[in-house]
Amino acid sequence: ISGIHRPAKLVIDQQAIFDNVQQAVKRLPADTVLWAVVKADGYGHGMLQVAQAAAAAGATGFCVALLDEALGLRQAGFDQPILVLGVTPANQVTLAAQQRISLAAPDAAWLQTAAATLQNSTAPLSVHLAFDTGMGRIGVQTVAEVQAAMALLRQAPFVFDGVFTHFSTADEADTTHFNQQVQQFKTLLAAVGQRPRYVHVANSATSLWHQACASNVVRFGVAMYGLNPSGDALPLPYPLKPALRIESELTFVKQVPAGAAISYGATYHAAQPEWIGTIPVGYADGWQRRLQGFHVLINGQACEIVGRICMDQLMVRLPEKLPAGTKVTLVGTDGDTAISLQDVASFAHTIHYEIACGLTMRLPRVYLPYQA
Amino acid sequence: ISGIHRPAKLVIDQQAIFDNVQQAVKRLPADTVLWAVVKADGYGHGMLQVAQAAAAAGATGFCVALLDEALGLRQAGFDQPILVLGVTPANQVTLAAQQRISLAAPDAAWLQTAAATLQNSTAPLSVHLAFDTGMGRIGVQTVAEVQAAMALLRQAPFVFDGVFTHFSTADEADTTHFNQQVQQFKTLLAAVGQRPRYVHVANSATSLWHQACASNVVRFGVAMYGLNPSGDALPLPYPLKPALRIESELTFVKQVPAGAAISYGATYHAAQPEWIGTIPVGYADGWQRRLQGFHVLINGQACEIVGRICMDQLMVRLPEKLPAGTKVTLVGTDGDTAISLQDVASFAHTIHYEIACGLTMRLPRVYLPYQA
Numbered sequence: 157i158s159g160i161h162r163p164a165k166l167v168i169d170q171q172a173i174f175d176n177v178q179q180a181v182k183r184l185p186a187d188t189v190l191w192a193v194v195k196a197d198g199y200g201h202g203m204l205q206v207a208q209a210a211a212a213a214g215a216t217g218f219c220v221a222l223l224d225e226a227l228g229l230r231q232a233g234f235d236q237p238i239l240v241l242g243v244t245p246a247n248q249v250t251l252a253a254q255q256r257i258s259l260a261a262p263d264a265a266w267l268q269t270a271a272a273t274l275q276n277s278t279a280p281l282s283v284h285l286a287f288d289t290g291m292g293r294i295g296v297q298t299v300a301e302v303q304a305a306m307a308l309l310r311q312a313p314f315v316f317d318g319v320f321t322h323f324s325t326a327d328e329a330d331t332t333h334f335n336q337q338v339q340q341f342k343t344l345l346a347a348v349g350q351r352p353r354y355v356h357v358a359n360s361a362t363s364l365w366h367q368a369c370a371s372n373v374v375r376f377g378v379a380m381y382g383l384n385p386s387g388d389a390l391p392l393p394y395p396l397k398p399a400l401r402i403e404s405e406l407t408f409v410k411q412v413p414a415g416a417a418i419s420y421g422a423t424y425h426a427a428q429p430e431w432i433g434t435i436p437v438g439y440a441d442g443w444q445r446r447l448q449g450f451h452v453l454i455n456g457q458a459c460e461i462v463g464r465i466c467m468d469q470l471m472v473r474l475p476e477k478l479p480a481g482t483k484v485t486l487v488g489t490d491g492d493t494a495i496s497l498q499d500v501a502s503f504a505h506t507i508h509y510e511i512a513c514g515l516t517m518r519l520p521r522v523y524l525p526y527q528a
Numbered sequence: 529i530s531g532i533h534r535p536a537k538l539v540i541d542q543q544a545i546f547d548n549v550q551q552a553v554k555r556l557p558a559d560t561v562l563w564a565v566v567k568a569d570g571y572g573h574g575m576l577q578v579a580q581a582a583a584a585a586g587a588t589g590f591c592v593a594l595l596d597e598a599l600g601l602r603q604a605g606f607d608q609p610i611l612v613l614g615v616t617p618a619n620q621v622t623l624a625a626q627q628r629i630s631l632a633a634p635d636a637a638w639l640q641t642a643a644a645t646l647q648n649s650t651a652p653l654s655v656h657l658a659f660d661t662g663m664g665r666i667g668v669q670t671v672a673e674v675q676a677a678m679a680l681l682r683q684a685p686f687v688f689d690g691v692f693t694h695f696s697t698a699d700e701a702d703t704t705h706f707n708q709q710v711q712q713f714k715t716l717l718a719a720v721g722q723r724p725r726y727v728h729v730a731n732s733a734t735s736l737w738h739q740a741c742a743s744n745v746v747r748f749g750v751a752m753y754g755l756n757p758s759g760d761a762l763p764l765p766y767p768l769k770p771a772l773r774i775e776s777e778l779t780f781v782k783q784v785p786a787g788a789a790i791s792y793g794a795t796y797h798a799a800q801p802e803w804i805g806t807i808p809v810g811y812a813d814g815w816q817r818r819l820q821g822f823h824v825l826i827n828g829q830a831c832e833i834v835g836r837i838c839m840d841q842l843m844v845r846l847p848e849k850l851p852a853g854t855k856v857t858l859v860g861t862d863g864d865t866a867i868s869l870q871d872v873a874s875f876a877h878t879i880h881y882e883i884a885c886g887l888t889m890r891l892p893r894v895y896l897p898y899q900a
């Protein structure tokens with residue numbers, strides 16, 4: 157009796173992901189590789205399906221936020237390097253070592269606890285030392301802290317595989333803070349002594365708009381999904397293909413008299429007799445309540461979301477009577493019009509990253525396969 | 529290699545759900561039953577675990593939004609009446625009939641298509657006719673529409689099991705619109721002729737603050753999860769027990785110098801040397817970016833979320849140096865202080881329903897069992 161019967165779906169185009177990765181890989185310097193950032197279930201697009209398309213297009217490794225996500229990749233058979241970008245509790249490092257999963261080390265104290273835990277591990281742990289150059293999240297901040305970490309890192313049970321930092325403003329026109337981070341990165345890198353195999357600094361924005369500073373891995377996230385990291389603040393140097401669209405259909409259509417109230421709180425009243433369509437998507441799918449007043453596309457026309465968005469349904473004002481079953485586009489192209497994730501994010505005063513990650517598992521995923 | 533290694537969890541207290549349902553059932557008139565509304569994965573609490581506790585406490589049926597959710601309950605072995613509140617595409621009605629799942633009928637046109645689809649069905653379909661009395665979402669609006677629907681409903685392949693409506697303002701102090709809906713409900717009900725087995729109008733708010741109007745099922749949703757349907761606009765007539773808390777721990781603690789920037793966009797700068805803690809929860813878990821500036825609890829103290837909330841992590845300002853591994857409460861009680869889902873919702877300018885439903889599946893669920 158299982159299977160999906162719901163007339164609403166998130167369609168993910170693996171070809172778009174493949175193409176975006178292939179474009180990016182083509183533009184890399186010869187000694188630089190691309191690791192696909194597939195954390196948060198591939199920014200809501202599906203971790204395994206994204207990883208598959210990205211690997212086929214030339215991604216040679218993966219970045220995730222959590223050990224559990226890395227284990228999910230290994231369990232699915234992905235054999236490439238995997239780096240956990242967040243801080244893994246030091247008592248779980250043995251499992252990472254066994255599965256050849258690289259971990260970010262935030263400081264010497266973490267390395268010390270990890271070393272103690274790894275005492276009886278048969279496998280060494282691959283570590284990338286995190287530099288906090290101005291993101292303020294994780295990592296060592298000073299030369300002294302680098303040196304303390306290195307004293308531990310050059311020994312068993314560790315394999316010192318990388319150093320990295322993360323830029324907090326690489327998607328902004330003002331490069332002041334970015335340049336300060338670059339300088340601090342150079343200072344800290346100099347304290348490492350011999351460079352490890354992987355040195356990396358670039359997220360999507362850095363790879364698109366900045367000269368890489370002596371790094372050899374790009375951690376390619378949001379651009380892989382076809383999204384401009386800056387929203388629409390900075391123009392893309394080459395086009396990206398959005399990988400996601402959201403489609404549904406009208407499940408119910410009715411005419412209401414002038415004055416009729418729509419949805420919770422009776423916040424909307426029909427100005428005249430109006431045709432109202434009901435769509436089976438709501439905030440429990442990640443279609444935020446703040447999107448009241450935004451629109452969907454039906455037959456190439458924008459239809460306003462009227463009244464409060466419900467948990468599982470929302471209502472739109474139709475230009476005319478339309479049959480139940482009529483196709484509705486919440487994100488994507490319909491005729492000459494389109495709604496991008498950025499349009500949704502702008503209306504909701506957030507970033508497209510959050511809209512994508514917020515699409516809950518209740519919304520069925522449908523994958524369009526790629527051709528290599 | 530599976531299992532959960534992440535130091536962040538949603539703890540769901542099945543006892544609270546049990547107690548809330550038991551309290552509500554005790555207060556029902558003798559001929560009225562309680563159906564637990566477990567759509568949207570039990571408002572983010574876990575559909576099956578909520579259903580289990582609710583049934584043990586006296587819920588005799590379930591309401592869901594989608595056929596797929598109803599099938600999930602049947603597949604898990606729940607044998608009680610189940611009503612799908614949303615509009616099920618009429619071409620899927622045979623599956624519902626086979627599984628003894630009741631469907632909401634929004635109008636006569638839907639019944640007509642359903643009847644055609646059910647021609648070869650061995651099982652009849654149980655139907656609850658929806659009255660749109662002022663919610664503006666689904667259902668028949670006029671006496672003529674009731675009569676058209678009834679002409680179809682009194683015949684095979686349908687079992688006419690219920691009529692219902694939904695109030696859009698039952699959680700508000702102003703009862704004007706509510707009373708209009710009640711009046712319209714009475715008018716439409718009179719057009720039905722013989723009352724079906726189930727007549728229902730009450731969501732949580734209606735059951736808490738209004739006299740039921742000749743109904744015999746309460747569709748008990750948000751109050752079952754221990755939440756006040758009105759936020760904090762109306763006082764509860766009896767206490768409810770919140771069923772959900774969110775806990776994590778500090779994964780990284782550092783001191784930053786005065787002026788140091790925290791997180792994306794460098795929107796926060798330390799006013800003086802400050803201790804900053806990193807917590808492995810972010811907007812991809814449903815902890816919305818709008819919660820920047822809100823707080824978490826550590827050792828009974830509120831610690832402000834500083835800088836933008838990231839996809840997988842957030843930073844807080846600590847009162848002093850604290851060890852990594854220190855417990856963090858995002859929702860729940862810590863010492864003499866507490867953060868409720870309503871506190872979170874107020875800060876984010878939304879309703880607790882949306883916060884609960886937005887907690888994504890990446891956040892591990894831990895269940896505390898109930899005792900009957």
Ligand SMILES: Cc1ncc(COP(=O)(O)O)c(CN[C@H](C)C(=O)O)c1O
Binds near residue numbers: 241360378
């Ligand atoms: C350390 C690190 N590297 C690389 C990336 C990829 O970024 P992008 O998607 O912009 O290419 C991220 C993503 N971060 C998310 C967005 C966050 O922490 O909020 C990251 O945290």
Ligand SMILES: Cc1ncc(COP(=O)(O)O)c(CN[C@H](C)C(=O)O)c1O
Binds near residue numbers: 466565613757
């Ligand atoms: C038809 C119907 N009945 C009963 C309930 C339970 O409501 P409550 O949780 O307030 O007790 C709901 C929930 N509705 C959600 C909230 C919605 O449609 O947005 C509903 O749609």
